[in-house]
Amino acid sequence: MQRFTDMPPATRSNGSRLAGLRRGRRWTQSRLARETGYSLAAVKAFEQGRRSLDRGSVILEFARALDCHPAEITGQPYTPEDQEGQEVVAAIAGVRRALLRHGRPARPTDEEASRVDLVSLTQRVAQANAARQSSALPRSAEVLPGLLRDVQVAVDVLEGESRRQAYALLMSAYECSMQFLYKLGRDAESTLAVERVVWAAEQTENPLLVHAANWYLAGEYLSIGEHHDAADIIDTALRGLGTPRTPEATSLTGAFHLKAALNGARGGDGGATDRHLEHAREAADKLGGDRNDFQLQFGPTNTAIWSVSLCVERGRGREAVRTAEHVNRDLPADYSAERRGHHWIDVGRGYWYNSQRDEALSAFLTAEKIAPQQTRMNPAVRETVRTMIRTQRRSGLVELGMRVGAV
Structure with a gap:
């Protein structure tokens, strides 16, 4: 039998990582069952990959019991094997560098200082957020490092109301970076970005911006x-x-x-x-x-999308499928690819919970078509597809599994 430590990282399931963490604590499966309240049969099914370990609440229960970060179970960050995905990941270093330089003097050159233009920066920040919401991760990777630097320079050289406006742009740029890093499973860097979002919001002296920043902090x-x-x-x-x-x-x-x-x-x-x-x-x-x-x-659309997500979070497959039928009918085709992609991921998971395997695969393929890298980097997709392959090996399913790193 292949040992956990011998398995290539991409092929490890959440269950196999859970088993490794449990053994590291020198716990038996019975002990883990007692500590979490799950049955011994459920623990065995999770560890053996016969039951998908993809729900956030379940992962958190195991992480709490084993005193580990949830990412140690989900296997994030995951490095994609396709060329485009690797190029996106390569941009993380530049974003991380800009985040680490936060709060330090920008020391702009004379040319950089002379180029500061709030109108232009506002347009660039809006374009970066539009790329993120359209799930264009390669575009985000291309623009974020330079954008962060230029907004940090603006904060350094401007004064008064113009400086507060620059802080608002910096908050938005940090938020865009946070979402970018989160989608790539970079939890530590994403958390760092959230802290920067909160700090920049406070400098604006705008209560609504401070509340908006704390929305992300609550999520952490x-x-x-x-x-x-x-x-x-x-x-x-x-x-x-x-x-x-x-x-x-x-x-x-x-x-x-x-x-x-x-x-x-x-x-x-x-x-x-x-x-x-x-x-x-x-x-x-x-x-x-x-x-x-x-x-x-x-608004109404995102609230409807969340109504499906919440069913999935609670493990209510039948309710998720029933709710999704209404949402799918009314979902605008021009709504953000980021949110539509997440929606179809949740629809796929709902179908899986409802034992509708063909529909689950179709939903995941729809999500991938809308938001390719976002879907392939999603840990719940990888885990569910991996479990689907173990229990029903089919050509289309295996091909998707290869793209998301499940096989």
Whole structure:
């Protein structure tokens, strides 16, 4: 039998990594079952790859018991084998360098200082965010390092209101970098970027921007299972927003309710999930249309997409499939590729939970067509496809498995 340590990294399942971490603690499968509350049969099925270990809440339970980061179970960061994916990953060094230089004097050359133009920088930041939302990771990789440098220079050389505007652009550029790094599974760098987002937002002296930055901060705590801390940040923001009187504040309030719903789903609080999702729907109805304030893409469409995601987070395959049927019918073809790609990933997982294997494969292929690199780098896709291959080896499935690194 092939040992875990002999297996190529790309072919290791979340279950095999879980088994390795368990053995590293010198725990038996029975001990892991007792510590997490899962049955011994479930632990064995996860470790043997007969049951997909892809749900965030389940991964967090095991990570908490084994005192490890969830990425140690999911195997992130993952290095793709295709040329385009490797070029995207190669750009991480430049983004990381810009993040590490945060807060230090930019020491611009005379030429760099003379080129500072807020109008041009605003356009470039908007273009970078548009590339990210269209899931054009190669384009993001191309523009982010230079953009971060130029906005950091602007913060250094400008004064007064112009400097506050530059800080707002810096916050947005850091946020774009965070999303880029997150999609590539670079958790440490992504967390660093979130800290930079919060800091830059505070320099703007704009309360709404500070709340928007804390939306991402709440997500950091949620991702490692610190649900009380995430809830505290969310509740503080919702109290600060109060009864929203502008579309921007309404949009942000709705986005926080979606984050709270996810926190409830990951933390096993179904009542909170349902309650906050309903509040988000009310905010979306109040807006009457989709908005992109603070790059959060809140509105009726994204709320509908989240309604499917939350079913998947709770392991409710039948409900996810039923909900997705309505969402798919109304999903605008020109909605952001980033969100549409994530939606079809969740649809595929919902079909898988509902034992609809052919439909699951079709949904994953749709996600890949919409957002290729985003789908191939998604840990839930890799884990689910790997499990599908173990239980039903078919040519189209194996080909997708090769592209996502599952075989």
